Amino acid sequence: MSKRLRSSELCADCSGPDPSWASVNRGTFICDECCSVHRSLGRHISQVRHLKHTPWPPTLLQMVETLYNNGANSIWEHSLLDPASIMSGRRKANPQDKVHPNKAEFIRAKYQMLAFVHRLPCRDDDSVTAKDLSKQLHSSVRTGNLETCLRLLSLGAQANFFHPEKGNTPLHVASKAGQILQAELLAVYGADPGTQDSSGKTPADYARQGGHHELAERLVEIQYELTDRLAFYLCGRKPDHKNGQHFIIPQMADSSLDLSELAKAAKKKLQSLSNHLFEELAMDVYDEVDRRETDAVWLATQNHSTLVTETTVVPFLPVNPEYSSTRNQGRQKLARFNAHEFATLVIDILSDAKRRQQGSPLSSSKDNVELILKTINNQHSIESQDNDQPDYDSVASDEDTDLEAAASKANRQKSLDSDLSDGPVTVQEFMEVKNALVASEAKIQQLMKVNNNLSDELRIMQKKASRLEKQNSTPESDYDNTPNDVDPDDPGSSRKGRQRSVLWQGDGSVPDVAEAHTVPSPILPSTEDVIRKTEQITKNIQELLRAAQENKHDSYIPCSERIHVAVTEMAALFPKKPKSDMVRTSLRLLTSSAYRLQSECKKTLLGDSGPSTDIQLVTQQVIQCAYDIAKAAKQLVTITTKENNN
Known part of the structure; x- marks a missing residue:
């Protein structure tokens, strides 16, 4: 990063201090x-x-x-x-x-909506206006006046405009003039560094010709930005473009014996896509990588009390109205891929991107992006199990959808494990590319920070809840949550009976928190009880994350068992069938994630998964499960606090 921000700088949207x-x-x-x-x-x-x-x-x-x-x-x-x-x-x-x-x-x-942007006078031919703006942009990029160019772009100038008289694009002009910041701005707005002018030269050629070597190198990086970002996501390093290395790709076990029919079909369809449709798919995966990486930063930097109650979560890619509904559905389903599945998809795209650049692309077929996404979805068993639910929302910021998607992962885990065991990537080759999962350490640090923050806010909320209960305590509002209490909506059900609805036997199936015939209950446990159980969960998660950080893999199973017990006790506080959808989805995420955690931790046993089990990959899955559990518990605390204070 260049110079640090001054403390006097303000948020452009609300004028708040210290924008980050x-x-x-x-x-x-x-x-x-x-x-x-x-x-x-x-x-x-x-x-x-x-x-x-x-x-x-x-x-x-x-x-x-x-x-x-x-x-x-x-x-x-x-x-x-x-x-x-x-x-x-x-x-x-x-x-x-x-x-x-x-x-x-x-x-x-x-x-x-661009409601406050300066509007140009209306003209009969909008295309002429756009062309005029693009020509102005073409002339302006030779100077250092960035804001003028941004204004033109905001009004509709095209960053990749090919000037019919000059025979080149704005990026050629900026590169010839050595305007590296203009080149950055144009690239952000879609300028292609690989475009040739009428003489067959690229912008990088003009940068080298003018002695602008830093700009020339940066233009090459921009040209490979998509594949570089995907590679960096998997292994934490980028290709050495200066020395002619433009791709980092994992070694694939491409034997037909190791590929299921679905996997082979998906790979064939991926390879048979036209370049245009393949680029669309690759851009969708790029956007999902960006969402996941930004989520990780978000997780590590936010005030988590505010995060839950005020700000918006982004559980999957928001809808882009310029795309078809099928493409938007496919983009959002990418969020349901677990780490191994998503890495496999990224590797396939990197491999085919390299093949397309260096070899002869396979003949184009009638297959389209929608079909390949559907096939990949089937391959990785990520289709929604509830056909009555819409595949995507018009506003992609509904945490319910995120919770339900995460909860349903556990119901699919058994089939996923069997699919992955015969997948196209061997563990050894996969882990060589993952470079010992450098990102896992950062994720552990982030989650430990989150867990510390959660513990702090739980203590604060517990104090507030205690004060509120003392102030507002009445016979009608008190909830009896003693261990032997009876569910108010089901006089015949004991605490033991409620526990049975959230316990599992380890056979790969995860029961629903709610039984179908039970009448929905609006009654929730007291905030204090929920906080107490959440503290037990977060304490055990902290211990698990510490074990992961210190590579104490033999501690995974006992930690997961303690988390399982704490989760079961917390779930037992709630009615069999809560009336609130948010409570139901949060409980489902809580219990299913605890089951997944146990399943992942068992893989550390040599006899359970065989000698080829890679502990680093297991650790990444364990961390994700721990995050899902903490997220669900935090959501339940927020809901009960809000409801009980109303």
Whole structure:
């Protein structure tokens, strides 16, 4: 990163102090709360990066800083600067506004609807206007005036515009002039560094010719940004482009004996896609990698009390209205791939990207992105088991969907394990590419930080709950949660009976928390009881994460058993069939994740999974399960606190 931000800098959307995120394509710095809304809009609206915890190409960060410091935000708030806006009651958000609906509505209007951007006078032929703007952009990029170019792009100028008279693109012009920040801006808006001009030269050729070697090297990096990002996600390193290495690809066990029929069919369809459709699929996977990596940073940096109650979670890729509904469904289903499944898909894409660049692509077929996504979904058993539920929502920020998707993973785990055991990647080869799962250590650190934060806020909430119960205690509002108490909605059910509904026998099946014939109950346990059980869970998760950090793999199983007991006791506090959908989905996530955790931890036994079991891959799955358990417990604390205080 270049120079650190000054403490005087403010969020572009609400003017809050010390913004810690950047919207790369908007040239602004934003605070945590506003960033949560940006994330829910999707990368086609705003591409967010954390200023400290995300790796930055130095010139890309310098580009964003330059835009911010030169008033790029006024482009998106042009009409709000007009005194008439104040008179009409239109104003931007302020730090005291609630995230929902105040900040969210303003941010959507500002970036999604472009409600405050300066409008050009209407013309009969819009294409002429776009062409004129693109020609202006073509001329402007030879200078260092970034905000002028951003303004033109915001009005509809095309970053990849090919000038019919000049015979080149804006990126050729910027490269010839050595304008590296302009090149960064153009690339963010879709300029292709591989485009040749009328003489057959690329922008990098002109950069080298002009002695702009840093720019030339950066243009090569931009050209391979998609595959570099996918490779870095898997193994934490990038190809050495300077020495002619443009791909890092895992070694695949490509023997037909190791491939199931579904896997072979999926691979064949992937290879038979046209280049255009393959690029679409690769871009979708790129967006999912970005979502997962941003989630990891989000997890490590947020105030988690605020995160649950105020800001928006992004459980899967938000809807892009420019894509078909089938493509949007396929994009969102990528979130259901576990770490091993998703890595296998990424490896297949990297392999085919290299094949397409260096070899002769297979003949194009009638297969399309929708078909390949469907096949891959079937291969990895990620189709939804509830056909009555929609595959995606018009607003991709519903935590219920995330919880249900995570909960249903456990119901599929047995079939996934059997599929993966005969998958196309051997454990040894997979782990060589994963480079000992460098990311696992970072994930452990993040989760331990989250767990510490959760423990702290639980103690605070417990004190508040105790005070509230003392103040508001009445016979009607007291809930008796003693171990031998009877469920109010089911006089014949004892605590032991309730426990049976959430216990499992380890045979691969996870029972639903609620029994179908039970009448839904609106009654929830006391906040204090839920907090007490959650503290037990988080304490045991802390111990498990510490064992993972210290490579004490023999501690996994006893830790998972203690977590299982704590989860069972917590689930037993709730009615058999809670009335609240959020409670049901949170309980389902809690219990199924505990089951998955036990299943993963058992793989550390040599006799359970065989000598080829890779402990690093198991550790990554264990960490994910622990996160899901902590997330579900935290959600239950939030729900019960809110309901009991109403």
